[in-house]
Amino acid sequence: xxxxxxxxxxxxxxxxxxxxxxxxxxxxxxxxxxxxxxxxxxxxxxxxxxxxxxxxxxxxxxxxxxxxxxxxxxxxxxxxxxxxxxxxxxxxxxxxxxxxxxxxxxxxxxxxxxxxxxxxxxxxxxxxxxxxxxxxxxxxxxxxxxxxxxxxxxxxxxxxxxxxxxxxxxxxxxxxxxxxxxxxxxxxxxxxxxxxxxxxxxxxxxxxxxxxxxxxxxxxxxxxxxxxxxxxxxxxxxxxxxxxxxxxxxxxxxxxxxxxxxxxxxxxxxxxxxxxxxxxxxxxxxxxxxxxxxxxxxxxxxxxxxxxxxxxxxxxxxxxxxxxxxxxxxxxxxxxxxxxxxxxxxxxxxxxxxxxxxxxxxxxxxxxxxxxxxxxxxxxxxxxxxxxxxxxxxxxxxxxxxxxxxxxxxxxxxxxxxxxxxxxxxxxxxxxxxxxxxxxxxxxxxxxxxxxxxxxxxxxxxxxxxxxxxxxxxxxxxxxxxxxxxxx
Amino acid sequence: xxxxxxxxxxxxxxxxxxxxxxxxxxxxxxxxxxxxxxxxxxxxxxxxxxxxxxxxxxxxxxxxxxxxxxxxxxxxxxxxxxxxxxxxxxxxxxxxxxxxxxxxxxxxxxxxxxxxxxxxxxxxxxxxxxxxxxxxxxxxxxxxxxxxxxxxxxxxxxxxxxxxxxxxxxxxxxxxxxxxxxxxxxxxxxxxxxxxxxxxxxxxxxxxxxxxxxxxxxxxxxxxxxxxxxxxxxxxxxxxxxxxx
Numbered sequence: 001x002x003x004x005x006x007x008x009x010x011x012x013x014x015x016x017x018x019x020x021x022x023x024x025x026x027x028x029x030x031x032x033x034x035x036x037x038x039x040x041x042x043x044x045x046x047x048x049x050x051x052x053x054x055x056x057x058x059x060x061x062x063x064x065x066x067x068x069x070x071x072x073x074x075x076x077x078x079x080x081x082x083x084x085x086x087x088x089x090x091x092x093x094x095x096x097x098x099x100x101x102x103x104x105x106x107x108x109x110x111x112x113x114x115x116x117x118x119x120x121x122x123x124x125x126x127x128x129x130x131x132x133x134x135x136x137x138x139x140x141x142x143x144x145x146x147x148x149x150x151x152x153x154x155x156x157x158x159x160x161x162x163x164x165x166x167x168x169x170x171x172x173x174x175x176x177x178x179x180x181x182x183x184x185x186x187x188x189x190x191x192x193x194x195x196x197x198x199x200x201x202x203x204x205x206x207x208x209x210x211x212x213x214x215x216x217x218x219x220x221x222x223x224x225x226x227x228x229x230x231x232x233x234x235x236x237x238x239x240x241x242x243x244x245x246x247x248x249x250x251x252x253x254x255x256x257x258x259x260x261x262x263x264x265x266x267x268x269x270x271x272x273x274x275x276x277x278x279x280x281x282x283x284x285x286x287x288x289x290x291x292x293x294x295x296x297x298x299x300x301x302x303x304x305x306x307x308x309x310x311x312x313x314x315x316x317x318x319x320x321x322x323x324x325x326x327x328x329x330x331x332x333x334x335x336x337x338x339x340x341x342x343x344x345x346x347x348x349x350x351x352x353x354x355x356x357x358x359x360x361x362x363x364x365x366x367x368x369x370x371x372x373x374x375x376x377x378x379x380x381x382x383x384x385x386x387x388x389x390x391x392x393x394x395x396x397x398x399x400x401x402x403x404x405x406x407x408x409x410x411x412x413x414x415x416x417x418x419x420x421x422x423x424x425x426x427x428x429x430x431x432x433x434x435x436x437x438x439x440x441x442x443x444x445x446x447x448x449x450x451x452x453x454x455x456x457x458x459x460x461x462x463x464x465x466x467x468x469x470x471x472x473x474x475x476x477x478x479x480x481x482x483x484x485x486x487x488x
Numbered sequence: 489x490x491x492x493x494x495x496x497x498x499x500x501x502x503x504x505x506x507x508x509x510x511x512x513x514x515x516x517x518x519x520x521x522x523x524x525x526x527x528x529x530x531x532x533x534x535x536x537x538x539x540x541x542x543x544x545x546x547x548x549x550x551x552x553x554x555x556x557x558x559x560x561x562x563x564x565x566x567x568x569x570x571x572x573x574x575x576x577x578x579x580x581x582x583x584x585x586x587x588x589x590x591x592x593x594x595x596x597x598x599x600x601x602x603x604x605x606x607x608x609x610x611x612x613x614x615x616x617x618x619x620x621x622x623x624x625x626x627x628x629x630x631x632x633x634x635x636x637x638x639x640x641x642x643x644x645x646x647x648x649x650x651x652x653x654x655x656x657x658x659x660x661x662x663x664x665x666x667x668x669x670x671x672x673x674x675x676x677x678x679x680x681x682x683x684x685x686x687x688x689x690x691x692x693x694x695x696x697x698x699x700x701x702x703x704x705x706x707x708x709x710x711x712x713x714x715x716x717x718x719x720x721x722x723x724x725x726x727x728x729x730x731x732x733x
Contacts, residue, residue: 332679
């Protein structure tokens with residue numbers, strides 16, 4: 001289990017996917033927890049989607065809306081700023097994570113706040129806000145149950161929607177006993193949530209500043225929306241007098257009506273629910289009447305997103321509404337879990353988002369587009385039709401071109417690069433190709449034993465670690481064709 | 489009907505029996521088969537591994553070799569999906585408009601064997617006889633890229649003497665994924681172990697599919713375990729007749 005917080009969005013290198021996966025794959029408890037959880041949610045999602053007569057139409061509408069947003073992002077963002085300001089909120093623009101963190105810490109300091117409460121937010125995980133605030137003497141309390149579990153355990157999230165998916169009830173029971181001082185706690189879900197509730201209520205009532213992310217923000221009205229299941233998010237957005245929302249710039253949507261599409265797509269894709277339990281909307285500040293913050297700040301963050309936008313194929317990753325359906329169906333994610341991706345965005349969407357946000361040329365993130373068998377299950381379930389396999393292949397191309405064009409001699413003389421160049425030359429000439437076929441027949445003899453190949457050298461050893469290989473037969477198909485049918 | 493056989497480099501070199509079976513089935517149904525000897529490889533391995541500049545000459549070669557045919561048939565869903573689904577992306581990379589047009593023109597004429605038989609020829613019974621207990625693995629690219637649907641199963645259901653048994657979680661990837669099986673060998677192995685468990689649960693003697701790449705993966709694992717279960721390409725089952733071994 002990953003316990004340090006450094007990942008693709010922290011300074012310094014991260015391990016490659018294949019290195020980290022090796023470790024996770026041997027963890028039988030993790031495999032069991034993840035396998036059970038993803039298979040259950042996958043089946044439930046299929047049922048929830050099946051009952052929609054116009055699901056494909058909705059997906060298409062979701063994709064079209066998100067693409068419109070990206071085409072006119074500048075316009076919608078300025079409109080959003082205007083609307084939020086009109087409603088009494090203040091908009092801040094953050095070029096990167098550091099700037100976003102500085103802005104948020106300053107707001108907390110301005111209110112003399114040493115404790116803040118947080119709604120589950122991946123954007124703040126991306127900026128490593130909690131650690132930044134801690135260094136500034138401000139403690140951030142995670143209030144989403146799963147985020148709280150992760151925070152108490154000193155771990156990182158392993159799933160976009162279910163951050164503690166890698167843990168089971170008994171593990172959580174032990175953790176709460178130790179960290180919340182709940183001595184006689186059972187492992188019943190109701191008892192576990194009660195223990196968390198008692199601990200959190202105090203924090204909600206005491207905090208002056210609440211921090212949230214955003215699922216959507218409406219350009220037309222300035223309304224921000226958070227979708228959650230527990231109601232703890234709503235406590236954070238209504239009880240503290242000051243509310244700060246950190247939002248990636250791609251989360252803006254044009255109009256209130258667009259919720260018609262997204263509120264049908266999101267719950268069914270993520271939790272397999274027809275309707276989401278707690279959907280909070282707020283527009284600016286509450287003024288003198290009713291509950292809600294007296295002061296509202298919206299921080300709009302780029303942090304690499306405009307670079308993603310500049311890539312014609314890669315930009316569809318910005319359509320993502322963070323439902324996590326792609327994680328739940330991914331045969332790779334199901335077995336390795338989220339920590340192997342070394343990113344706050346794991347799974348198939350993380351594999352295309354992370355390397356684009358941090359930029360090509362970093363060994364850890366560069367390995368992520370390869371963390372897929374290109375089976376296409378993710379594309380099939382994506383509610384906004386992100387063609388994840390296509391982007392994966394596109395990014396692999398960028399990774400290889402970067403190595404070939406800007407890499408040092410070690411990358412240029414990499415055995416894989418040399419082998420690929422050689423094979424490409426062989427395939428471009430039928431005569432060379434036929435000679436290579438004959439060479440393979442002769443060259444394989446040291447490896448063939450009892451009619452199969454059980455051990456291969458170099459990088460090909462990965463194949464023969466658990467699989468045999470069939471030897472090249474005496475006659476190729478073209479050999480047979482020439483012999484029996486003459487020439488083509 | 490006259491078609492060009494796109495054998496794929498993989499079948500040509502490693503599984504010639506699948507090619508011979510494909511010719512046999514097509515000819516039995518009255519299809520005239522041509523085999524252009526200038527063909528080599530579609531470039532999928534290069535393209536999908538990121539060596540996309542290296543794949544471009546192979547894309548051009550494919551279009552040159554097969555461009556003149558009304559229909560191209562291959563016993564591989566994966567290689568067909570490369571041509572049909574990824575060639576446009578490859579052509580875009582070159583900025584060559586003419587290539588892009590030729591790719592768009594050729595794509596819809598390239599078929600995986602089972603979809604050609606069922607959807608183009610309208611045949612679901614090819615007169616095959618195969619007296620074995622068989623389970624079918626629908627490969628990812630046939631299923632999700634080409635959307636061949638039940639075409640292979642329709643063909644299999646009409647094979648005489650065969651005991652066709654269903655696979656649990658059939659649509660889950662076997663873990664091959666081309667160079668994925670080497671680059672992420674551990675994850676691939678974890679996926680393979682589940683697929684093998686499900687194949688063994690069926691108590692089938694043979695696991696079949698429309699792609700020898702997936703079958704080489706599943707079969708390689710079964711053979712390593714000396715599980716006593718074989719893998720046979722769909723084309724070879726369809727080519728089998730009464731009175732053969």
